[in-house]
Amino acid sequence: MDVNKKLGLQIKNNRLKKRMSLSKLATIAGISKSYLSSIENHETNPSAHIIQKIAKALEVPVEQLLSIHVGILDPEWVDLVLQARDLGLNKEDIRDFLAYESWKCSDKEGV
Structure with missing residues (x-):
């Protein structure tokens, strides 16, 4: 479209x-x-x-x-992000967490 x-x-x-x-x-x-x-x-x-x-x-x-994404976002994901923000997490904290989880997954695949 x-x-x-x-x-x-x-x-x-x-x-x-x-x-x-x-x-x-x-x-x-x-x-x-x-x-x-x-x-x-x-x-x-x-x-x-x-x-x-x-x-x-x-x-x-x-x-x-x-925006083509308006109304397409999963409300549960939006709620999770808002909860994280309300807990004091910032974007960098979330990026760090994702990097750590990615590293854990790749480490398990290498074993």
């Missing part, structure tokens, strides 16, 4: 979740309804400024519209 198609789907899905019509979102974002429709239907490649206007109108971060 190409970037334009993903962006269009993200915008449309977010708009529908908020129960907004195409007209309403276009008005709030300050763009024409036909232009918004062409973005949702993957017919045009919007500028960063337009994406920002749409994100603001939808009240979502720009990253949510651009």
Whole structure:
């Protein structure tokens, strides 16, 4: 799936979740309804400024519209990472742990 198609789907899905019509979102974002429709239907490649206007109108971060990973992350993994952070672990601690576990696995294979 190409970037334009993903962006269009993200915008449309977010708009529908908020129960907004195409007209309403276009008005709030300050763009024409036909232009918004062409973005949702993957017919045009919007500028960063337009994406920002749409994100603001939808009240979502720009990253949510651009990211192909939004909504794909396993909630259990997200929860584990948040728990680790809440316990005071930082990214380097987690990297060290992963390196140690990797070393343990490779050491067992070498035996």
